[in-house]
Amino acid sequence: MIFIFTGTSGSGRKTVARKVCEQLGIKKIVSYTTREPRSKEVEGTDYYFISRAKFIADDLKGEFFQTAEIDHIFYGTKKVNVQAIVDENESAYLIVNRSGANRIKFEFKEQAVRLFIYVQKQTVRERLEARGESFEVIEHYMQHYTEEVTYRKDCEHVYENIDLSHTLELVKQTMEEHLLPQTTE
Numbered sequence: 001m002i003f004i005f006t007g008t009s010g011s012g013r014k015t016v017a018r019k020v021c022e023q024l025g026i027k028k029i030v031s032y033t034t035r036e037p038r039s040k041e042v043e044g045t046d047y048y049f050i051s052r053a054k055f056i057a058d059d060l061k062g063e064f065f066q067t068a069e070i071d072h073i074f075y076g077t078k079k080v081n082v083q084a085i086v087d088e089n090e091s092a093y094l095i096v097n098r099s100g101a102n103r104i105k106f107e108f109k110e111q112a113v114r115l116f117i118y119v120q121k122q123t124v125r126e127r128l129e130a131r132g133e134s135f136e137v138i139e140h141y142m143q144h145y146t147e148e149v150t151y152r153k154d155c156e157h158v159y160e161n162i163d164l165s166h167t168l169e170l171v172k173q174t175m176e177e178h179l180l181p182q183t184t185e
């Protein structure tokens, strides 16, 4: 199974994905990005941080499975990383926006499931303020909110991440159900 974490930015997607997948022993398909690492982000764990020139060159070579440009920053997952999971017949997860989620779902059909994590707009603002983000960063998140939140109607599972431990429990339960061997009747 491929577990696609998507949703509204700042809602806790990365936290939920990392914690549940650690518990279930599910590997992450790490994306490439051209943005600068944020404090505490680790190369190869959070992203592979590469230059714009390298991203464009690799894209021209057809190395990416899917890419997105968000606010002039490139993001993408490489075919080689996706293929490794398929070859090993393993489960994996990734964290992507709507276009990435659609692309992966289109390719993997029933073998991919979209978990949409969101919170109310005001809650995003409060959490970003609590973590000390600048006015510019907060406004940037707010601008994307409406477009992002409408995608929940297309996703297989939707969670409002209010209480983190409750969300973790629900997401884990859903993922475990998808990991059960399929019975044919």
Ligand SMILES: Nc1ncnc2c1ncn2[C@@H]1O[C@H](COP(=O)(O)OP(=O)(O)OP(=O)(O)O)[C@@H](O)[C@H]1O
Pocket (backbone or CB within 6 Å): 008, 009, 010, 011, 012, 013, 014, 015, 016, 127, 131, 161, 162, 163, 164, 165
């Ligand atoms: N249920 C929750 N209650 C309060 N804070 C939370 C909850 N879940 C996550 N957080 C906090 O909210 C912030 C955003 O979480 P995270 O980075 O996981 O979200 P994200 O959707 O991946 O965001 P981004 O788009 O900024 O990368 C973090 O500081 C995280 O610790």
Ligand SMILES: Nc1nc2c(ncn2[C@@H]2O[C@H](COP(=O)(O)O)[C@@H](O)[C@H]2O)c(=O)[nH]1
Pocket (backbone or CB within 6 Å): 009, 031, 032, 035, 066, 067, 068, 070, 075, 076, 077, 095, 096, 097, 098, 099, 100, 101
């Ligand atoms: N379509 C894709 N979207 C991706 C990928 N990697 C990350 N993302 C999404 O980008 C935004 C911004 O992420 P941030 O870490 O800079 O805050 C967010 O919605 C991610 O989910 C990818 O490979 N493809």
